[in-house]
Amino acid sequence: xxKKKHQYVVAIVGATGEVGREITEVLEExxxxxxxxxxxxxxxxxxxxxxxxxxxxxxxxxxxxxxAGVDIVFFAAGDLCSVEFAPVAVQSxxxxxxxxxxxxxxxxxxxxxxEVNAHAVAAHAGIIASPSCSAVGLATVIKPIHQVSKIKRIxxxxxxxxxxAGRKAVDELAGQTVALLNFREIKKNAYPxxxxxxxxxxxxxxxxxxxxxxxxxxxxxTAKIMEDDSLQVTATAVRVPxxxxxxxxxxxxxxxxxxxxxxxxxxxxxxxxxxxxxLKRNIYPMPIDVIGKKEVYIGRIREDETIPNGMNLWFSLxxxxxxxxxxxxxxxxxxxx
Amino acid sequence: xxKKKHQYVVAIVGATGEVGREITEVLEExxxxxxxxxxxxxxxxxxxxxxxxxxxxxxxxxxxxxxAGVDIVFFAAGDLCSVEFAPVAVQSxxxxxxxxxxxxxxxxxxxxxxEVNAHAVAAHAGIIASPSCSAVGLATVIKPIHQVSKIKRIxxxxxxxxxxAGRKAVDELAGQTVALLNFREIKKNAYPxxxxxxxxxxxxxxxxxxxxxxxxxxxxxTAKIMEDDSLQVTATAVRVPxxxxxxxxxxxxxxxxxxxxxxxxxxxxxxxxxxxxxLKRNIYPMPIDVIGKKEVYIGRIREDETIPNGMNLWFSLxxxxxxxxxxxxxxxxxxxx
Numbered sequence: 001x002x003k004k005k006h007q008y009v010v011a012i013v014g015a016t017g018e019v020g021r022e023i024t025e026v027l028e029e030x031x032x033x034x035x036x037x038x039x040x041x042x043x044x045x046x047x048x049x050x051x052x053x054x055x056x057x058x059x060x061x062x063x064x065x066x067x068a069g070v071d072i073v074f075f076a077a078g079d080l081c082s083v084e085f086a087p088v089a090v091q092s093x094x095x096x097x098x099x100x101x102x103x104x105x106x107x108x109x110x111x112x113x114x115e116v117n118a119h120a121v122a123a124h125a126g127i128i129a130s131p132s133c134s135a136v137g138l139a140t141v142i143k144p145i146h147q148v149s150k151i152k153r154i155x156x157x158x159x160x161x162x163x164x165a166g167r168k169a170v171d172e173l174a175g176q177t178v179a180l181l182n183f184r185e186i187k188k189n190a191y192p193x194x195x196x197x198x199x200x201x202x203x204x205x206x207x208x209x210x211x212x213x214x215x216x217x218x219x220x221x222t223a224k225i226m227e228d229d230s231l232q233v234t235a236t237a238v239r240v241p242x243x244x245x246x247x248x249x250x251x252x253x254x255x256x257x258x259x260x261x262x263x264x265x266x267x268x269x270x271x272x273x274x275x276x277x278x279l280k281r282n283i284y285p286m287p288i289d290v291i292g293k294k295e296v297y298i299g300r301i302r303e304d305e306t307i308p309n310g311m312n313l314w315f316s317l318x319x320x321x322x323x324x325x326x327x328x329x330x331x332x333x334x335x336x337x
Numbered sequence: 338x339x340k341k342k343h344q345y346v347v348a349i350v351g352a353t354g355e356v357g358r359e360i361t362e363v364l365e366e367x368x369x370x371x372x373x374x375x376x377x378x379x380x381x382x383x384x385x386x387x388x389x390x391x392x393x394x395x396x397x398x399x400x401x402x403x404x405a406g407v408d409i410v411f412f413a414a415g416d417l418c419s420v421e422f423a424p425v426a427v428q429s430x431x432x433x434x435x436x437x438x439x440x441x442x443x444x445x446x447x448x449x450x451x452e453v454n455a456h457a458v459a460a461h462a463g464i465i466a467s468p469s470c471s472a473v474g475l476a477t478v479i480k481p482i483h484q485v486s487k488i489k490r491i492x493x494x495x496x497x498x499x500x501x502a503g504r505k506a507v508d509e510l511a512g513q514t515v516a517l518l519n520f521r522e523i524k525k526n527a528y529p530x531x532x533x534x535x536x537x538x539x540x541x542x543x544x545x546x547x548x549x550x551x552x553x554x555x556x557x558x559t560a561k562i563m564e565d566d567s568l569q570v571t572a573t574a575v576r577v578p579x580x581x582x583x584x585x586x587x588x589x590x591x592x593x594x595x596x597x598x599x600x601x602x603x604x605x606x607x608x609x610x611x612x613x614x615x616l617k618r619n620i621y622p623m624p625i626d627v628i629g630k631k632e633v634y635i636g637r638i639r640e641d642e643t644i645p646n647g648m649n650l651w652f653s654l655x656x657x658x659x660x661x662x663x664x665x666x667x668x669x670x671x672x673x674x
Contacts (some may be wrong), residue, residue: 153643157494157586159536159575173534177514192619197510197579199496199624201586201637201651206616210597210639232643236586236651238496241578242534249494249538249573251588260547279543282529287536300538302547306490306569314538314573 002071002095002335007035010332011070011094013085014077015039015059016048018166019099022325023074024052030329033336040066041077067092072335074328075100090126095335097328099130101217104224111224114330115272116143120227121334128331132214133246133323134158134237135221140296141315142252143226144270145263149309150255153232156218157249160203161242161287163320165190173241196241203237212237245287246319254309260301263311267298277301285316293318294326339408339432339672344372347669348407348431350422351414352376352396353385355503356436359662360411361389367666370673377403378414404429409672411665412437427463432672434665436467438554441561448561451667452609453480457564458671465668469551470583470660471495471574472558477633478652479589480563481607482600486646487592490569493555494586497540498579498624500657502527510578533578540574549574582624583656591646597638600648604635614638622653630655631663 014020040062048059067089075082075098082102103109110120111129116139162169169190176186176196204213214237222233268275277299285297296317304310351357374389377399385396404426412419412435419439440446447457448466453476499506506527513523513533541550551574559570605612614636622634633654641647
């Protein structure tokens with residue numbers, strides 16, 4: 001458990017990656033009481049300089065002794081790294097906030113979206129997980145609805161930017177786009193197929209069931225975050241040629257009749273959500289509009305008449321900031337409250 | 338009704354547009370017995386040369402007297418043009434094959450996907466409609482399933498390329514992409530928002546219900562093509578930064594238990610469909626792989642466990658060729674059989 005202090009020693013594992021850098025930015029903009037920020041990464045990034053609150057600091061190589069004196073560690077370096085080093089950090093007395101999917105479904109690990117299930121953070125045993133960005137977006141949007149009008153089933157298709165796959169994927173989209181516009185051959189590293197001017201209906205690894213890991217994540221995590229095992233979610237995750245921002249096309253089946261206007265008014269009053277919904281004036285959430293935003297934007301709210309209590313909606317969020325870095329810092333804020 | 342002949346005089350209205358040019362290409366590659374191909378367009382394109390079977394011909398300006406002696410007219414110039422000129426063509430003795438949505442839901446107008454409801458073409462009264470490209474894709478894929486295991490409800494999200502919005506939109510995606518990569522300001526004409534590196538959850542005009550015209554098209558047309566009013570379809574249509582190709586993420590609810598393998602085997606035997614489904618080997622339909630193809634490609638077939646008889650799947654087709662031009666030429670082939 002975290003001891004109350006005036007200021008905390010904070011470390012970021014994966015400090016030079018997309019999410020790691022975003023955590024630094026979010027902390028920079030926040031009033032989080034950081035006495036020292038320790039940047040940790042693999043050997044490859046050792047010695048790189050990152051600035052925080054006016055001071056440049058070198059990235060250190062992550063080792064098993066990196067966590068001495070550290071109070072809070074943000075893990076943003078992938079599943080394998082979390083599996084290996086998170087228990088070490090806990091052992092040395094730190095609390096871990098992890099955005100990999102290494103521990104998300106562990107019964108002893110709280111899976112937290114502060115707007116949705118902040119109370120659950122108290123039960124942690126050293127590790128707290130931050131959900132996949134799809135689940136952060138979905139849970140933030142559906143929790144306020146679920147509280148008023150119970151949701152039975154969700155069918156979701158996500159359109160996910162390359163930022164979710166890290167720096168290499170962002171460079172790949174840019175590089176392939178330039179190559180194609182110059183009639184040159186493209187290079188493929190981050191994905192098995194061309195992503196520029198294409199859609200790839202695979203995010204993450206293949207699982208036995210025919211689903212991908214990303215699809216299973218959101219299907220499994222949502223019920224845990226919502227604390228309702230009866231909530232059914234099925235998902236299709238698609239990679240699209242967008243640099244940043246994740247969108248979800250969501251069909252929900254409610255237990256009782258609820259109008260689109262009621263949903264709008266429920267969501268307008270909800271934390272972490274911006275209702276951005278006026279099709280007549282071409283207003284709806286889009287990836288380019290949510291970059292850097294701290295809320296999940298929601299629009300295209302309309303009744304689905306194919307079932308008695310159906311609703312269609314569409315949300316977008318900044319997957320790196322809102323879906324990961326900001327959620328992790330918000331979890332840290334819960335810890336020190 | 339079309340009189341049997343050895344060869345037919347064929348006209349294309351909108352000959353210089355995306356679909357019009359594709360119709361010419363499809364006819365060129367076919368053995369369709371064309372004695373003369375007449376290219377019609379607005380004043381702006383008058384005099385442009387188009388080649389067909391080794392002969393260049395000038396585009397003529399469309400007028401009310403353009404259809405004298407013409408047997409079959411392909412209309413590919415938008416709703417307003419079809420509303421004004423299709424009845425004139427019929428009056429002058431031609432049969433019209435129209436890909437606008439001007440007449441698709443008219444009870445006297447057959448709405449045809451040859452692989453699905455070829456028999457219905459016989460009832461035409463001069464005009465035959467070709468469905469929206471989303472409906473062509475969806476109907477081609479679900480008809481063989483529906484025949485074996487009745488489908489009750491469909492939830493679909495489409496990811497649609499800019500080609501569906503014509504040449505101007507294709508130029509806009511290219512232009513905006515180049516501008517953004519050079520840190521210049523983008524120009525917007527075809528869409529109300531930036532399409533490069535973005536997703537726009539609006540295809541077509543806004544309707545009172547909160548749905549767009551494109552969404553309503555596929556929701557209404559599918560039941561008509563399938564000749565089953567009990568079939569429920571709800572849809573969300575999204576524009577993505579892809580030059581050509583339309584994909585659909587489809588969730589279906591069947592009346593009785595059917596396995597993913599059964600669906601695969603039904604579709605493998607179906608006309609106009611290619612099962613392209615091996616996630617383990619990164620094989621699934623994608624826009625870049627279906628360009629120029631005459632089939633609808635289908636993959637990511639997997640059971641949806643959130644309902645007793647659910648199934649998720651994903652299809653892609655060349656919207657301009659398979660979704661429009663080829664479908665129209667196939668309709669013409671039915672007429673002369």
